[in-house]
Amino acid sequence: MGQATALTRNETGIETVCGILKQQFGDRFQTGAAICEQHGHTTTWLRTQAPDGVVFPADTAEVSDIVRICAAHRVPVIPYGTGTSLEGHVNAPAGGISVDMSAMNRILAVHAEDLDVVVQPGVTREQLNTHLRDSGLFFPIDPGANASLGGMTATRASGTNAVRYGTMKDNVMALEVVMADGSVIRTAQRARKSSAGYDLTRLMVGSEGTLGLVTEITLRLQGIPESIRAAQCSFPSIDAACQTVMAVIQYGIPVARIELLDALQVKAVNAYSKLSLPETPLLLLEFHGSEASTTEQADAFGEIAAEHGGSAYEAVATLEARNALWQARHDAYWATLQLRPGAKGISTDVCVPISRLAEAVTRATARLDDLGFIAPVVGHVGDGNFHCLLLVDVEARDEVEKANEFVGWLADMAIEMEGTCTGEHGIGQGKMAYLGRELGAATDVMRAIKVALDPQDIMNPGKITLR
Numbered sequence: 256m257g258q259a260t261a262l263t264r265n266e267t268g269i270e271t272v273c274g275i276l277k278q279q280f281g282d283r284f285q286t287g288a289a290i291c292e293q294h295g296h297t298t299t300w301l302r303t304q305a306p307d308g309v310v311f312p313a314d315t316a317e318v319s320d321i322v323r324i325c326a327a328h329r330v331p332v333i334p335y336g337t338g339t340s341l342e343g344h345v346n347a348p349a350g351g352i353s354v355d356m357s358a359m360n361r362i363l364a365v366h367a368e369d370l371d372v373v374v375q376p377g378v379t380r381e382q383l384n385t386h387l388r389d390s391g392l393f394f395p396i397d398p399g400a401n402a403s404l405g406g407m408t409a410t411r412a413s414g415t416n417a418v419r420y421g422t423m424k425d426n427v428m429a430l431e432v433v434m435a436d437g438s439v440i441r442t443a444q445r446a447r448k449s450s451a452g453y454d455l456t457r458l459m460v461g462s463e464g465t466l467g468l469v470t471e472i473t474l475r476l477q478g479i480p481e482s483i484r485a486a487q488c489s490f491p492s493i494d495a496a497c498q499t500v501m502a503v504i505q506y507g508i509p510v511a512r513i514e515l516l517d518a519l520q521v522k523a524v525n526a527y528s529k530l531s532l533p534e535t536p537l538l539l540l541e542f543h544g545s546e547a548s549t550t551e552q553a554d555a556f557g558e559i560a561a562e563h564g565g566s567a568y569e570a571v572a573t574l575e576a577r578n579a580l581w582q583a584r585h586d587a588y589w590a591t592l593q594l595r596p597g598a599k600g601i602s603t604d605v606c607v608p609i610s611r612l613a614e615a616v617t618r619a620t621a622r623l624d625d626l627g628f629i630a631p632v633v634g635h636v637g638d639g640n641f642h643c644l645l646l647v648d649v650e651a652r653d654e655v656e657k658a659n660e661f662v663g664w665l666a667d668m669a670i671e672m673e674g675t676c677t678g679e680h681g682i683g684q685g686k687m688a689y690l691g692r693e694l695g696a697a698t699d700v701m702r703a704i705k706v707a708l709d710p711q712d713i714m715n716p717g718k719i720t721l722r
Contacts, residue, residue: 262716268328272308273352286307290309291305294306294309294345297345304347306347307347312354318359318433321352322433322437323436326435330713332351332468334376334405334469336376336377337400340406340410341604341685342681342685346683348684356375356377359375359376365386371428372476376405378403383474393476396413396414396416396422398412398414407423409461409469409681411681412679413640417640418510418638428445429441431469432467435467435708435709435710443455463718464718465716466708481546482542482545484552486553486557487569489536490565492564493616496537496538499560500538500636500637502559508552509552510542510556512541512581515537516538516632517633519594520632521533522534523631524583524590526593527586538636587644588602591631592646599646599649600644602642604641605668605675605677609639611673615669615674623645623661630644631644645661663688666686670689687720690719
């Protein structure tokens with residue numbers, strides 16, 4: 256299986272820092288084995304590497320103090336949101352201190368007239384949207400899990416709405432960041448655009464905690480649409496479904512969501528969510544706009560789908576019907592685990608140009624069949640992103656070797672198609688082997704930035720690139 260990185264521990268520094276933090280933070284600093292294990296827990300098949308202590312700061316000043324203390328003794332600092340990342344981002348390969356941002360969960364300011372909001376990193380996406388509900392606004396990025404907005408910023412998350420609303424990089428306007436020496440910077444103001452200097456906001460978005468700790472986030476908001484219409488359509492093959500997606504994008508139909516489930520995934524969803532969808536490849540969609548425009552979009556999609564063999568097409572506007580469809584999609588991971596109880600779910604997340612999507616998904620499913628895996632395919636296919644969820648017995652060496660072979664093959668195929676080895680999960684520890692193949696000499700520039708901003712290599716070390 257993928258191997259967690261091993262780095263040298265600074266035993267003396269760690270012991271000293273733990274003593275200082277215990278004295279300064281009291282019960283908000285914990286070193287118990289269970290809580291440390293929890294904060295090193297990874298939802299991947301990488302081995303858990305626990306930190307030596309977990310601290311719960313309440314504000315930016317406390318985060319700055321923590322980093323200054325750790326920097327003075329050369330001790331690693333690992334940010335922690337809700338622990339839903341999928342590539343070993345929260346592991347502590349050299350030990351150190353996990354900075355749990357869950358107590359920094361205040362919504363600081365809503366500027367409804369400017370369509371933006373300022374939040375602390377521990378705020379979750381569901382918490383934010385609940386707070387915004389009465390304002391007529393919402394935050395559209397939906398990775399599925401109720402992730403923290405700090406974690407979503409760190410991993411450049413996206414999700415089901417990305418085809419219309421973009422990813423975190425498109426929706427983060429400004430950040431407050433604690434740097435590796437404990438200093439605090441702001442990367443931008445609230446203006447909608449700026450030509451002032453380097454784009455430090457985009458540098459920090461997706462940096463996975465390796466350059467600094469995000470302590471405040473300014474986000475773009477959207478108005479809640481007048482009308483939201485969901486739809487479902489079945490297809491005779493993966494190729495037909497993907498060809499439909501490509502045609503929809505090329506025709507410029509402004510779909511808000513367009514999700515692919517292969518036949519095996521539909522079977523799992525039916526069993527888990529008590530649905531009766533045709534067990535063939537399925538597209539789930541959502542249209543946002545006025546009553547007239549969502550009806551027009553749904554009708555236009557139906558015509559395109561019919562040309563590619565689509566059937567059982569149904570568009571619904573009621574909240575209950577929409578929620579049932581999307582809850583089933585969000586429960587796809589748990590539904591898949593029921594196909595092989597006791598197995599570990601290993602999720603991939605490559606992304607390719609839309610024109611190569613049908614070929615990529617078809618080749619991936621054929622390869623999975625050849626290797627004998629139970630592995631449904633789902634995807635945010637409106638932007639070329641899809642996931643294969645392999646069910647693997649991690650105690651069986653031959654299965655692990657085959658799974659590793661497939662993950663590497665899939666990443667290489669995506670890169671050869673001018674795509675990426677990770678559309679939304681990030682590099683972390685699990686995808687480091689493929690970053691150089693994808694970006695080549697650009698990884699040297701990344702290392703230079705890392706050395707310049709974090710010369711002691713204490714900020715989430717052993718992630719993205721190694722020094």
